[in-house]
Amino acid sequence: MKVIETSIPDVKIIEPQVFGDERGFFLETFRDDWFIKNIADVTFIQDNHSKSSHGILRGLHYQLKNTQGKLVRVTSGEVYDVAVDMRKNSPTYGQHVGVLLSGENKRQLWVPEGFAHGFYVMSESVEFVYKCTDYYNPEHEVSLLWNDPTLNIQWPLIEDKSPSLSAKDQIGLLFEDAPTF
Secondary structure, eight states, X not given: OEEEEOSSTTOEEEEOOEEEETTEEEEOOOOHHHHHHHTOOOOOOEEEEEEEETTBEEEEEXXXXXXXXXXXXXEESEEEEEEEEOOTTSTTTTOEEEEEEETTTOOEEEEOTTEEEEEEEOSSEEEEEEEESSOXXXXXXXXXXXXXXXXXXXXXXXXXXXXXXXXXXXXXBOGGGSOOO
């Protein structure tokens, strides 16, 4: 696997080596010893799989308790995936990384603890899988407003249409009002 650095040093793109021929392909998506040596010394305890339709935006979410690091990837379709640094004492506090993840490019994104995370579905549908370093805890989840003016995330919205949002994401907090780590 190849590690690609981003503008935020703790956020990494992981590009697997794909072995393929006319019959299909094989790739290794996770190997504990390699991940600990090259990315972060963490333990994953929960795996999740979601399916979403074109134009849906999920996020930007993070948990104040049971804070999660996430290793995310797309198995089918394409998303624009975003990680926002919520660590108050970090030199990259308030900055974000945006990456295209797809079933075609097979890239993964490491989003460490202390980051808000979200994605926008660019394809007809998407299947999104991710490994988490702690359990989902909805009582301590925070949602940032996806179009916060301070963050100024340049979401690649299809035909400039507003994304489809959940009720909690419609009332997300402004970055300046959001709790930090």
